[in-house]
Amino acid sequence: MYELTIGLEIHTELKTKTKMFCGCLNDPEEKHPNVNICHVCMGHPGTLPTINKKAVEAVLKLGMALNGKLPETSKFDRKNYFYPDLPKGYQISQFDKPLVIGGELNGVRITRVHLEEDTARLTHDDNNNDDDKKNKGHSHGQKSLYSLVDFNRAGVPLMELVTEPDIKSGEEAIKFAKELQLILRHLEISNADMEKGQMRVEVNISLMRTNFGTNNTNEIREISGQISENSRVFGTKVEIKNLNSFRSVEESIKYEIERQSELLEKGEKIVQETRGWDDVKKRTVSQRLKEESHDYRYFPEPDLPPMNLKEFDLETLKVEIPELPVAKRKRFMKEYGLSESQAEALIEDRNLAKFFEESVSEFDADSGGLGANLRGENIQLFFNYLTSDIKGLMSEQKIAFSELKITPENFADLLVLIIKGDLSSRLAKDILKEMYLTGLDPNKIIEEKGLKQISGENELKPALEEIVKENPEAVSNYKKGKETALQFLIGQAMAKLKGKGNPEILKKILKEIID
Ligand code: ADP
Ligand code: ZN
Ligand code: MG
Numbered sequence: 001m002y003e004l005t006i007g008l009e010i011h012t013e014l015k016t017k018t019k020m021f022c023g024c025l026n027d028p029e030e031k032h033p034n035v036n037i038c039h040v041c042m043g044h045p046g047t048l049p050t051i052n053k054k055a056v057e058a059v060l061k062l063g064m065a066l067n068g069k070l071p072e073t074s075k076f077d078r079k080n081y082f083y084p085d086l087p088k089g090y091q092i093s094q095f096d097k098p099l100v101i102g103g104e105l106n107g108v109r110i111t112r113v114h115l116e117e118d119t120a121r122l123t124h125d126d127n128n129n130d131d132d133k134k135n136k137g138h139s140h141g142q143k144s145l146y147s148l149v150d151f152n153r154a155g156v157p158l159m160e161l162v163t164e165p166d167i168k169s170g171e172e173a174i175k176f177a178k179e180l181q182l183i184l185r186h187l188e189i190s191n192a193d194m195e196k197g198q199m200r201v202e203v204n205i206s207l208m209r210t211n212f213g214t215n216n217t218n219e220i221r222e223i224s225g226q227i228s229e230n231s232r233v234f235g236t237k238v239e240i241k242n243l244n245s246f247r248s249v250e251e252s253i254k255y256e257i258e259r260q261s262e263l264l265e266k267g268e269k270i271v272q273e274t275r276g277w278d279d280v281k282k283r284t285v286s287q288r289l290k291e292e293s294h295d296y297r298y299f300p301e302p303d304l305p306p307m308n309l310k311e312f313d314l315e316t317l318k319v320e321i322p323e324l325p326v327a328k329r330k331r332f333m334k335e336y337g338l339s340e341s342q343a344e345a346l347i348e349d350r351n352l353a354k355f356f357e358e359s360v361s362e363f364d365a366d367s368g369g370l371g372a373n374l375r376g377e378n379i380q381l382f383f384n385y386l387t388s389d390i391k392g393l394m395s396e397q398k399i400a401f402s403e404l405k406i407t408p409e410n411f412a413d414l415l416v417l418i419i420k421g422d423l424s425s426r427l428a429k430d431i432l433k434e435m436y437l438t439g440l441d442p443n444k445i446i447e448e449k450g451l452k453q454i455s456g457e458n459e460l461k462p463a464l465e466e467i468v469k470e471n472p473e474a475v476s477n478y479k480k481g482k483e484t485a486l487q488f489l490i491g492q493a494m495a496k497l498k499g500k501g502n503p504e505i506l507k508k509i510l511k512e513i514i515d
Pocket of ligand 2: 019022023024036037038039040041042155
């Protein structure tokens, strides 16, 4: 048997206004290449970097949210390597004095969180590049002879979080990454969209034999080939890169478990290496043998002074940390009686959760006597109208909560009308659509469009009498016991009343007329 061990390294692009060490715009939506660049982020000799304080603060906030330790001092280092996406020939990163040490999330220990700069974006494959196709005419199926470099991303603040090898399954790994994503979004320090490369997960994964037939560490070392300092035994790890979705994280872990256990079964050794994920062929491929930290010749960045964290207003940063997902999830279940999956559906978008809470509290304030019934069925109505109807309308037009015209007050007013029985669900949906389009309050819409539900028997009766006269066949069918005929007649009457009849009362009067 083998025991699975996973440690994650997660890079996140921070959502700051400007880049890490210069004043260039940090704009991930910029499509035109090489416009947000300057001498500093292009690595021209003689230029000097300056530290973006907002980026440092963002990392410190995350550190506090994860209960990590913030050291007194922290510094930047040069990580030297050559690649065309790195104009200076080194990346400014952090080596032995990261901004955050330790911490914990979902029962997984955090090793450290540090800050560095992102690299330029390279485009290798001209088949994916329209401009290139035009220039070269017929290049189908051929690799490009050159690569294109876009420096807009070079120097964007990049945060790296490293976990201890505490994760025991693929599901746990995904759960960790998703929770971190949610926290980053709650803290508003990154959009953390994996498809856009704003959050990149690297999976370190190893298998370890659980039965060595001995407890002698030296013998185990011999058999397993590796032993860690605290004398926990580990197998040799492989690092998987290029994972740009949660699905590929999951699939690549599954693939590696199979690949590594097959090798171990055959008595072969696992090679410590970096492997890439091929999302088309659904397999990992060897990229390079593992480099050691001394390969990078790290040394302190001479152009940046060490940071004294006392110079940051940690108290204010702490106050700015909002309620975190784990607390919010619990509170939503307890306070509103929602199920776990319902609470999750709301907190996955901070603005959705906020809208929900604001509209419920408006309802509490306005509903005049209905408040007592608020917990229970009525909350479910809020939940359903919000997560299916409003979100449905929003996703049709791909708008975000920040662009929604419906206010929590107006939404609460609509729910008061529904709960008091003044609106049929069909009318409610029509009005909601109108609210969505115009941002008007529901009472105004009802007034302007004359949409109020008609429940008065005297107002409903004439329409029903006409329908009965016009449809003798359906009437006699109903008398013969066909329930569907009754539904048909109600439908006809409803059409005559433009959907405004109260269906319950319509049914009652219709029965009285016929019987
Ligand atoms: P390296 O020096 O090779 O980069 P680190 O000690 O920095 O290795 O660890 C990098 C990541 O790999 C961390 O997330 C760590 O938890 C994880 N890791 C270390 N050893 C193992 C192992 N044997 N199996 C799985 N993950 C591991
Ligand atoms: Zn710049
Ligand atoms: Mg490492």
